[in-house]
Amino acid sequence: xxxxxxxxxxxxxxxxxxxxxxxxxxxxxxxxxxxxxxxxxxxxxxxxxxxxxxxxxxxxxxxxxxxxxxxxxxxxxxxxxxxxxxxxxxxxxxxxxxxxxxxxxxxxxxxxxxxxxxxxxxxxxxxxxxxxxxxxxxxxxxxxxxxxxxxxxxxxxxxxxxxxxxxx
Numbered sequence: 001x002x003x004x005x006x007x008x009x010x011x012x013x014x015x016x017x018x019x020x021x022x023x024x025x026x027x028x029x030x031x032x033x034x035x036x037x038x039x040x041x042x043x044x045x046x047x048x049x050x051x052x053x054x055x056x057x058x059x060x061x062x063x064x065x066x067x068x069x070x071x072x073x074x075x076x077x078x079x080x081x082x083x084x085x086x087x088x089x090x091x092x093x094x095x096x097x098x099x100x101x102x103x104x105x106x107x108x109x110x111x112x113x114x115x116x117x118x119x120x121x122x123x124x125x126x127x128x129x130x131x132x133x134x135x136x137x138x139x140x141x142x143x144x145x146x147x148x149x150x151x152x153x154x155x156x157x158x159x160x161x162x163x164x165x166x167x168x
Contacts, residue, residue: 003116004121011116012128013127013128013155014128015121015127016125017128017130022072025158026133029098030135030139031096031154034140035088038091047094051101051103056122057106059111068107070104076158077158078139079155080156083152084158085152107131134147136154139151
């Protein structure tokens with residue numbers, strides 16, 4: 001039985017918060033964007049969300065994408081390391097890396113929607129992802145006021161938790 005558009009939207013919005021690996025990567029994207037500064041503040045999260053939507057479409061079309069779950073865990077590790085080390089590449093490189101990982105996150109969402117209506121489900125997880133990116137930006141902004149190194153701790157936490165998911 002197919003769920004209603006509202007139920008599908010809620011299911012999609014909740015989907016990113018069910019997995020620690022998803023939450024970590026999405027928050028860390030916002031933190032990293034703030035570290036890079038300038039246009040990256042909106043461009044890096046936008047790249048992630050856009051490619052995530054594309055990954056969702058790929059999954060719904062039945063296109064193959066290997067190593068989805070390992071790449072999702074890798075995203076929390078690698079993006080966490082970028083934040084921990086305060087790596088500030090060019091905006092193009094940051095967008096490319098975030099977008100690469102966004103593709104895998106979106107693909108996972110596209111394979112796990114169950115009976116939900118695809119458009120409403122997709123809209124839900126896209127909006128929740130944007131909220132998590134914004135939360136990362138705001139959290140890092142507040143943490144920076146306390147100490148310039150503080151947001152880097154989030155990167156360390158993401159890396160360690162990602163490693164624990166990988167080897168735990």
